[in-house]
Amino acid sequence: MRDILDEATDKWGVKVNRVEMQEILPPEEIRTAMEKEMRAERDKRAKILQADGEREYQIRVANGEKQARILRAEGEAQAKILVADSEKKAILLIAEAVKDTKTDPAQFQIALRYVEAFKEIVKQGDKTVVLPYESSALLGSVKTLGDIFHK
Structure with missing residues (x-):
């Protein structure tokens, strides 16, 4: 473009240092194609941002659930x-209490x-209460309780 301007202005002794284009009016087909390309690029970026946000959300939810399970397990272990x-x-204490009773x-x-x-x-x-055959051992245990409480 510079060569064309230099060729046109050299014969008058004018040197063009800078050219600024104020407005470009491409044909309708090119404008439509450019708009489609820009729209596609914006849609692509929006989808990427949406996917990144969803991924970050899933990671945070999973980490929260993991932490909750860890804390529950630690609490149960302490309990x-x-x-x-x-x-x-x-x-x-029971052993100490019954040691004198043999x-x-x-x-x-x-x-x-x-x-x-x-x-x-x-x-x-x-x-109706069904007692196992070995329930006779219970009577001895109950007698033991009675003996201990009477002493």
């Missing part, structure tokens, strides 16, 4: 440890659990 420690203390602490615990289980059975209101 189990506290329950185990409490049971240990209870067993030690009663086996394990036998005492079993008898206590039998009594608790039968209380629950009675609360259910059923009229």
Whole structure:
């Protein structure tokens, strides 16, 4: 373009240093094609941004769920440890309480659990209670409880 301008203006002694185009009016077909290309590029960028946003959302949701599961598991583990420690203390206290009675602490615990289980059975209101064949051992356990509480 510069060569064409120089050729046209040299014969008058004019040198063109800069040319500025104010308006370009391409044919309608080219304008339509350019608009389609710009629209396609904007749509492409919008889809990429939408996909990136969706991906980021999914990652954040997954991380939140993961953290929630971890915290629940840690809480359950701590609860189990506290329950185990409490049971240990209870067993030690029972062992200490029954050591003078010459009663086996394990036998005492079993008898206590039998009594608790039968209380629950009675609360259910059923009229028929089926006892296992080995329920005769329960009578010895109940006797042990009675002996301990009377001392």
